Every structure is written in structure tokens, then in C-alpha cells.
Amino acid sequence: MQLVLPKEWKGPAALIASIVVLAIVFTFLNPRFGSVENFRNILFQVAVPLIIIVGTTFVIQLGSIDLSVQGVMGAAGMAWILLSANTRLETDYGIWAWFIAIGIGVALGLLAGALHSLVKVPSFVVTLGTWYIGLGIGIILYGDDMLPSLKSNVLMAWPTKLTLGLPNAFWLALVILAAGALLSRFTHFGRGVLAIGNSETIARNTGMPVNLMKIIAFTLAGGLSALAGILATMQLGAGSPDLGSGQLFTVIPAAVIGGTALNGGEGGIMRSAVGVLLLIILNNGLVLAGVNPSYQSGVFGAILIAAIVAVARPDRGILKIAK
Amino acid sequence: MQLVLPKEWKGPAALIASIVVLAIVFTFLNPRFGSVENFRNILFQVAVPLIIIVGTTFVIQLGSIDLSVQGVMGAAGMAWILLSANTRLETDYGIWAWFIAIGIGVALGLLAGALHSLVKVPSFVVTLGTWYIGLGIGIILYGDDMLPSLKSNVLMAWPTKLTLGLPNAFWLALVILAAGALLSRFTHFGRGVLAIGNSETIARNTGMPVNLMKIIAFTLAGGLSALAGILATMQLGAGSPDLGSGQLFTVIPAAVIGGTALNGGEGGIMRSAVGVLLLIILNNGLVLAGVNPSYQSGVFGAILIAAIVAVARPDRGILKIAK
Amino acid sequence: DTFKKEDWVLVASVINTTNPYMISNIEGAKAMSAKLGIPLEIVNSNNSSQTEISSILAVLASGKKPIMFVNTVASSDAPTIVDAVGKAGGFVTIWWNKPADYHPVDVGNHFVAFQKHPGVSSGRCGAKAIGDALGGKGGVVMLPGVQDSTTSQTRVAGFEAEIKENYPGIKILDSRPSNWDPQLGAKNARDLIVKFGSDINGVWAADDGMQIGAMQAFENASLLDKVKFASDGLYPTTLADIKSGRGKNAIVGETFHRGYMASSVGLYTAYLAATGQMDPSKQPLEKRESLFKLSCVTPENYKDYLKYDEADAPAKFVEQLEKVGPWAAEPMPLSGGGAEVMPK
């Protein structure tokens, strides 16, 4: 593996280092930070963004972008809870709820992917569109009725339940993550995505199924956002069209921090995942450190910049280009 | 002119066409859409995003991105109102309020630009950082004291006041826009930005002051966001740290719709401006058409996609690459 | 000049359509529109002042004179909106948020009234409930809403004041603004659980949305039945939790008010001004800048309020308004006026 992707492991070292530094500082500021509870709490919180970022990474490796995350989450989350045993409707479609909810995400992803690759419209605008559409679906499902909560305590408890000491939500994320990493390294699709990001023209000239690969990437992203939406709904125990709020600006910066260049061809899923970890820990640490809320966003911004500067240092030559 | 920028004028045709189509449809749905009041109302609304987009366009032409818009607006807006005659403090620094407020924007832009070009960190993350910092400044200035409003009715009335039949706010935007367009076409800076976006390596090999130009672009963007913040504050007559909310996802899509490719080297200020017009009109029209609010986001998304597809059509070859 | 319905339009502007309170706002507006036989325009601000203002301006451009109810996204939006309405020859009532120093009486008749439920007493309700439930001893954490919203600030002030004055044994451990967002409420709750663990005996949230998130977080940490909750708004979900006694009756205090009541009162007040049945400039202060009664709800008395959630409740409430006017309708008669006095 090393051989195949020599660069793949340079960046993360610096990243992990700066995470460690943060962790030390925060533990120093509040010993509770290092506690097992907080460790689990963090793992619980990273689960949703980790699932999303697998898709996000593929899309960004293409050199495209997927803004629809939050919209898709809202639509899928609402659909899922309304089709599962909930306090609003008598319906319970069980497993079908999952299929339908994820189906919505897949459909939205497919739409975006197809328009982007076949009609050649910028992914930024198309996915902005699907974002609104997803949100719209969520809102319509939400209707003017009371907000639905889960009936089944089993479902509600599942994400936090510990298996081998780690919350299920995290295990789910881990599985997706692993699958994503394998997909990225050991399939023509995964490598093709990188190739396209490097030079779409060459990719087309060598006869790669460029459009197909793009469509797959976006569809995958849609499906995973939907799954994330379901998980988030479970975690909240209730449905809400904008339960995705804040996720977009967690996952994309995370990917970038992880070294997945927005102009494509670089980066990897594991690195993005580390990026997510950094951001969540940063947020969690600031709360535990008891930073005055009024200063929180300022401090967050400052540390964010400091972190990325630290991370960027290793690979920076005269001719290096950062976009 | 033509010789140097043959492409510059193709895209807008399609854009303006689709704006016209929208306008016709909306007027059909509600004759009032075409009324003078609504026309002025639209001009009043485009003013702020138009000012922002000049900077945004330069930055995007570099192939970079500036997310800090809303943060900078908040910081500058709060600073400006607290330094002008307002209901909270007895202070009135008059013209200095402007300098200081815009100074804040310039400083944040400078910071982002310097870090991005010298330390080579992705603009996406740096400007996300300055966004939070700006927001932080705004929140701190706001404190938990009462919200400050403008005392001077002159200032409050200025943006809406009509000059030659058009609101002042719009005139201001027009001036900035014109200046931006000239800067972009007839200066080494303007052309250089495009060259850098097209190929940074070559730009460097030809000895262009690449870093300087990048810094200028980001600083300019910061300053203009600040100015926009001031205008928005005037329009409201009161200060608020998040009075910029929604602007980022107006200007960037607008630029992209206008044909300013996010990977740089393309597009122009006038085209971005037309993009802004399209989005604002879309929003305004949907409301006038009395679309049920629950369906609004959905419809907006759908039309947005339709519009971009229509716009994308003309310049789309087998070899065209959309990111 | 006489009032001709066909020249007018009812407008209700809400912050978003993804929150039960806003949905209820719309309900009330619909009921009022049905009652008065005047068409209704809904404005959805999508949580953005920009969208709110541009949408309202768009509606105003639509020709008819507006009778308007606005649930402002941010206090700072009020002046712009009021101005625009004035120019359009309409009448507007603002709910919840306006600049503290911006008064209808100074502005003119078109700014018919500013109305709200006193945030301070909402905060005090919650504080009393938690304080008593904890027997005057223990630690509580607070989840305010959007930091710079007056509504949130007043509720917080009320809560802190009540604790300080009457529950010296209660310690406020921490306070994390959660932007009215259930997700953020849950997240902050989780972090606070880690930070203070079992030192947390009570949780106060500035609205039920955030409380719903917080309760889930405590349930997941299997602490729900060890902690008492109080908040504002008595969302249907919350009501259900009180009924079911979720988490050993975890919810000890709520306040009752409904979105449909706010919007219909607001619209009706503006309507009276529009029809000339009421001349704002001749009204006493408390009818221009009104505070409406806010009932404290407890697990004991919640049943009294069930009737206000029945399907025909909005219609009934509107009926009542027409009889007794906007300032005397149960369960939210006028309770005071002028700027809300902040406890010091």
C-alpha cells in the first residue's frame, strides 16, 4: 500500500500530531477531557460526519463538490422516522423505512451526478439545487403536524449502546469508513476517481467511463448522506428537516484539512476522517475548557487556522500550489 | 478587447435570456412583479451581494475561495454602527467609523491572503477561519447589551433614497461594480489574477508577483465584504453580528452561474453580477407568485437547476470540463 | 375612507417552517384569514433576515395593502420591515423581537404594536419549577437560544434572577447557547454531561426544541430520571412526555403559549387599526407595546391546557378574539406594557 500511495501517509502524521497537541492542551485545561466518557462522547459525535465524509471525499477527489448533504439528511431523516414506529403516524414499515429513506438520498445523488456529468453543469450549483430540493422534501414531510419522535426505545438507544466499549454509532461509521477506504484503494472506480480529478481529459482519452464514475460517486455520496440522516434522527430520537445543520461546514473543511485538495486528484478517506476528528475534538474541547460562549467562535477560528498551518507545513515547496 | 477575451461575452447572453424568461413567467403569474416598486425593491436587494461579488469573483478567478464574507460583514457592521451615532454608545466618529470598519475587513482579508499565498494553506480553510474570527468579533462587540440602532435618520434613509429614480444602495453597488470591471480588464493585476487561476506555475515562471496579487485579491474581497456589511447595517438601521447570513450562498452560486469556474482562470465580474440578479429575481418572483412556503425551497432548488442547465448549454463541448 | 376588503391582504411572516411554533403561527394566520375573509400571504424567512426582508418587500410590491404579523428573525430586522409596511400604506404588528429603543409610539400608526410574552417570567417559571423540584439545592446547566436574540436574553435574565433571588442553594454550572437547534442542544448537553457528570441536577432550555435534544442526550447517558428539566413553549412532544411521565417525570416546568394565538392576536390588532375601529395613537402604552400573560405549566395543571391543542382550537380562539378583542382573550390576556423590565 505504502508503495502505491507514498504521499497518502505523510499529511496525516502532522494532522495526528496536532490532534495530540490539542488533546494535551484540553486535558490540561480540564482533566475530564481525557475521560472515557468524553472519549465515547466524541466517538458518538464523529459518527455522523464520518459517514458523510466517505462520499464527500470521493466527490472532492473528482474535483467536484457536494453541497447537498444537509438537505439529503433532512429528507431521508424525515422519511425514515415517518415510516418507522413514531408518535405521529401509526405506520411502521420496519426495514422498508431504511430502503425508502436511503433511496431518496440515492435518487438525489443520482440526479446531481447525472446532471453534472452528462449535462456538464458545475457540481456546486447542481448540488446546491438538490440541497434545496432535499430540504423541501423534508419540510413537506414535516407538514404542519407535530414533530414526530421515535416510539421504539431500542432504536433510540441503539446509537449510544456500547459494543466492545465503543458506541454502536461509531461502529457503524467505522464499517462505512473501512468499506470506503477499500473501495478507494482496491477498485478501478476508486483509483479512477483520482485519475479523473488529476486530468479529466486524459481520463476520457484513455477510455475511462468518466461519466459513470462521476455518477457513482455522487450517488454514493447521496446514499451515505441519507444514512447519516437516519443515524442523526436516531441519535436525536426525533425528526426534523434541518437536523443536518452544520454538517456541511464540518465535512468539507475536514476533508480539506485532511489534504483532499478541492481541485481534485489528491487526498484519501482516512485522511479526511482524521480531519473530522480534529474539528469535533476542537469543538468539544472548547466547551469542556469552558471558553466563554461569546469568545468561542473567535477562538475556534483562530485555532482552526493555527491547526491547518501546522498541518500544511510538511509538504510545502517553492512550486507547491495551494488553491 | 475581443481579441483578448473572446469568451467573456458568450455566457451572459444565455444568462440574460433565462432571466428574461423567468421575468416573463413571474409577471404572468403576478403582474405586480413587473411594477416599478418591485423593480426598485429588487435593485435595493441586489446592492449588498453585488458589492460582495466583486471581491468574490477575483478570488474565485484565482482558483481560490473566500468563505469569510458573512463573518467580515458582521464584524464590520457592528464596528461601524458602534462608532457611528447610535443608541447604545455616545460615540460618533463619523468618517472614521468607515475607515475602522473597512479596516477590519481589510485586515481579515490580508490575514487570509497572506496565510494562503505565503504559507500555502488552502483558502477554503483559512477563510473559514477568518469567517469564525469575524463572527467572533461581531458577537463580542454585540456583547449582551441592547442592540444598537442608528440615530441619524439621514444615514438610515440614504440606501433607499432615490437618485435618478434608482435607490442609492444600487448606485453604490454600480460604482463598485464598474471599478471592479475596469480593474479586472485593464490592469496587470486583473489580467494576472486570470493568468494565475489558469496556471500558477507559469505565472510564477514568468516572474509575476503571484503572492502579491493573491494577497491583493483577498484584501480587496475583505474590504468589500466590510463595505457590504456597512451598507447592510444602514439598510437595517440597526447592527447585528449575523446580518450577513445567507450572503455566502448567494454570491458564490451567483459567480458560478455567471460562469466563473471554481477552479479558476475563467469568468468575469459582470457575469457574476448577472448571476446575482438571477438568484435575487428567482427568490423575489417565487414569493410574488405566492408559492406555498412549504414548497418554496423545493421549487427554488428545481428552478435553480433548470436555470443553470439552460445557462450551461451554449458552451458545452465533448471536451468541456465542468468541476 | 371606508375599509374595502378587496384592497387588503393578510401577511404572516415566520422565521422558518421547520419548527412547531412557526407552524402554529401559520395555523393562526389561516384561521384569522378564514374568519375575516381576507386572503393570506405566508412569508417563510428560512432563518435568514435577508430572505425575510426581501420576501416581505416582494409581498408589499404585490399591490394590496398589508395587514401584517411578523415573527422577526432578528431584532434588527424590525425597523426596515415597519418602514416598508408604512410606505405600502399597511399596518403591522411585530412579535418577539425588536430593537429595545424602537417604540411603536415614536414610529407611527402603521407600526400598530409590538407584542410578546414576557421572557423574564418565562425564565422565572422555569427557575421556580426546577428550584422547587430540586428542593432548592443542586446544580443546573442552561441552554439559551441564539445568543443575540432578545427573547433568549430576557428568558435567561429571568431564570438567573429567580435563582439568585429565591434559590441560593442552586448553582448555575454552565450556559451554552444552542441556537434554538435540537441537534445543537443535544450536542451541548452531551458535552456538559461529560464536563459535570452527576453534578447536573437540572437543565433549563430557552425553548422546547433544545430541550427535546437535551433530554435525548441525558436519556442516552441513562441520566434522564436523575435530572429535572424545564423550558418554554410546551411543544406537543413535550406535552406527550409530561403525560407519559417520561424519565420519572423529568419535565417539571413549562410555559404555555401557542403560535396560533400570537399570530391571530397580532393580525387582529393590525386589522383593527386598518379598519379604523381602533386608532393606535389613541391607545395606552400597554396596547402599543404589549406583554401577554404567560402561564406556568406543571405536571399538575397541564390538563387545563389540552383543550387549546384540539383541531378546532385556532378557530375557537379567533372567535373569542372577535368578541373580546386582542387584549383580553384567554389564556393570554394583556399582562403588562412598555419595555420589559430586566431584573438586575
Next chain:
Amino acid sequence: MIMAPSTVLKLKKISRAFGHVSAVKSISLEIKRGEVIGLVGENGAGKSTLLKILAGVEQPDSGTMEINGKLVTFRSPNDAVRAGVGVVHQEQSLFTNLTVAENLDTRNAGRIGVKNWARINSECTAALKKIGVNLDPTARVSDLSFVDRQMVEIARAVAIDPNTTGTPLIILDEPTAVLEQNETDVLEREIRNLKEIASVIFVSHRLDEIMRICDRVVVMRSGKIVSDKKTTEVTKEDLFRDMAGGVSQTAHALRKRWPAGAKPAVEVRELASKGKFKNISFTARPGEIVALVGSNASGREAVARAIFGAETYDSGTIEVKSKPVSRWSIRKAVQAGLAYLPAERKVEGMIAGLSATRNIALVYQGDGSSGPFLNLSKLAAVAQSWFNRLDVRPNTISRPLINFSGGNQQKVVLAKWLNSPHTDVLLLDHPLRGLDVGAAQTVNAQIIKTCESGAAVIIIPDTIEEALEMADEILVMRDGEVSARHDMRTKNNLTVQDILADMV
């Protein structure tokens, strides 16, 4: 098994026009099994376009194509690959962020499923061995030197699926332009081996190569085939004549060597950069041409880039106009009057998307610029004058550079630097790369002109002959060190063989 038909490729009346430029005009051509065809022609003659049509990159406007007796129409390069056509394009086309093996793995291009790394890597090793280079299949292309990348491209073209029915057709568009003598030998050997299994179309501006390698030579001029003869039946002179259209090749005068001007324009002392070169010392005076020769990876380019401030160096000093430089950067270099023509034209030399005018105006705007402002019509005039001087074809300055032929792109890139009057030092890496013989002379003439007007020229020539013709001093480099120096003012009886001896 059935014997594949003896005719591998049959073109009938193929035409392709770009707007009003018709690049290929009704070309008919036949290639037999195992034949090696040399395709020559001036820059812009239409060679690449024709080959792009064969490769499925461009679609012909009219005409028919038969491969192994079957009528084919290529809608995409993929079709061509399947039909057994392998191509080395004039401009490199590798995924720099992927491994060598992956770039060679064209066979699976159409797939999206699971990837068998082991097989891909082993196949890669085999393919590379076949053309006698050994590179790590798992190395990232971006880490390879330019030449190694070229070898990878060749390997890819040659490694077309052995089990395609019929005889494969290998297309090489100026593969040797970037190669040094010894690699060209490798390639020649490889092409001879290829004859066994495939037919080859080989484009080059080096006619002696053509004469050595090919069985048949096809000459194109302005989109048409003007001659098609057995190699044995033609001489270089015939080819010159056919290419240039009647005018026979004028043996050009050797430049008169100047007595070296006093002050050195550039003086390099003990320059060293770890892993690239060490103790490099030489001076270049105004009016002087210094040539750096050496096999690839000898460090010449690294030296040039270091002098230009594009790469850092570890020790030693660089003096420009007798002033030692510190914290040297490209920007400072350019301000000090240095100009650099990179070998990797496509990557570092031109902004393909921009018009020729804009490319030429990149460095120096002449009176097209006043203060921070530009005068666009003046810029156009400047560009026009260069188009005329270097005879760039087609003579339309407003075109995006991408739409020019390889050689003509090179001319424009060169003009960009020659354009600047205060260029005191010209660093030229393979300036004639991809230029036809005529164009080469035009460009050489310009270089000499600039030199005689007082600039010092440091040149990394394409061929040793070139060095012998142009240089006042020749530095031969081997493994990053200067292995020999020749002052051409004194010795002028030096031969290619002498230099080659110093190189190995």
C-alpha cells in the same frame, strides 16, 4: 487461427478542419503488416491531427477508415484502443498522481470493479522490461523525471492488448523529441522488435532517425500527403524539398563567434544541490552562448532551474552581472533580466487556455503597458510582429494556444521571452524541441540575434550537433558533474563522437 489480413490500416479521403483551418485534407494511406511508416512535415502540416483521428481523439469530417480489413469509426479513444491502436501523443498524457503501473493498465480502463494490484504491477514490470527500462511499477508518476515519463508513455502504447484480433497499430508522435541519444537507441531497437507483432507510425523532425528506422516515409504539407516513398528510394534532401514545398534546404551559415565581452552576465561558482549536481562552475558573458550537454538526469536542467531561482541549491554562489544573489527567487531572477524556457512546455511554458497574444504579453508588455494599465491593441501589435518574425502558423494571434500545433506552440512560448528587450540572460532548455528543420533555423536565428544584441545564452540543446553549431563553450555533464569543457573559439574540429565520449 485465421491469418490476419496483410493491410493493417486503410485510410480513404480522410479530412478534418478546425473552423477555416483544414488540418487534414482528403488523405488516403495504406499500411501493411509489420511496416514502419515515417511521417514527416513542417510544423502545422497536420501530422498530429491525422494521428489524433487514428487514435479516436478527433473525429474526421469525412472519409473512411479500415483497420485489419474492418471498416471502423472511432467515437472515442476507447474504440481505438479496443481496435488495437496504441498512441504516444505529442504532449504527455499520464496521470501524475497515480502509479506507473496504473498508467500502463489501459486494458482495464473501461472497468470500475475490483483491482488486481498484483497482476497490474507484474504486467507493468513486463511491459517496461519489453522496452528495456526498469522503473518501479508502484512509483508515483509525479516523482519521475520527464524522460522516464516519456518511456512510460511509450511502454503504454506498446503494451496494447496482445489478444486483440488482427495486427496492432502503434502510433508514436514525436516520441524522440524529448529523448537523448542513448534513449533514442533504446526506442529504435524497440521499434524494430515491434515490426514482428505490429505496424508503426513514427513522427519525428529528425530526418536521420527517420531514415534509420522507417521502411517508408510519408511527407505531409499543409494537410496533404505530398510524397510517399520507400526509405531506400529517398534522400534527406528529397524530404526537405517535399516538406518545405520545392525550396531545397539552405545550408545555414555558422554563426561568427564573438570575442567574449568583459563582464560576465552570469557567473556560477561551486554550485551544488544534493542528489542533482555538484561543484558546477562556469561563466556566461554577454554575446556568448554556453551549451550544457549530457545524457538525461545528468543534472543540466536542475542547474538551469537553480540559476533561474526555480529550484533551491545547497551551496555555491550565483553572480548575476557581478552581483552575488541572495534568497534567489524566480521573481528576482526575472527582474534581474533572466529568462527561462522550460523543457516541459505544456506544464511550465504556456497557458494553453489563453490566446497567443496573452501568452506573449505575459512577461513584457512593451508599450502595450503604461503604469498598472494595459493597452490591448498595442499588445496585439507586439504579438503580431512576433508571429511574423517566427513565422507562426496559422498566423492568427487571437487563437487559444492549445489550438496550435506542437511546434508552433513552441515558437510562441519562445517569443514570450525573446519579446522582453531587457533579457540579459536566456536559459533555454531544449528550445528546438518539436520544431521542424525550417522552424528550427528560424528560431536559432532569433536566439543568435538576441545573443548578438548583448544577451548571454545558456542552452540545453536537443542534439549535440546543435551545440557544436551554436555554442562558444560546451560543458559536458555526467551524473551531476562537469565531465569536460570545450572552448569552441579555440577547438572547432570537435565531433559528436568526442562529446559522446565525455558523456558516458
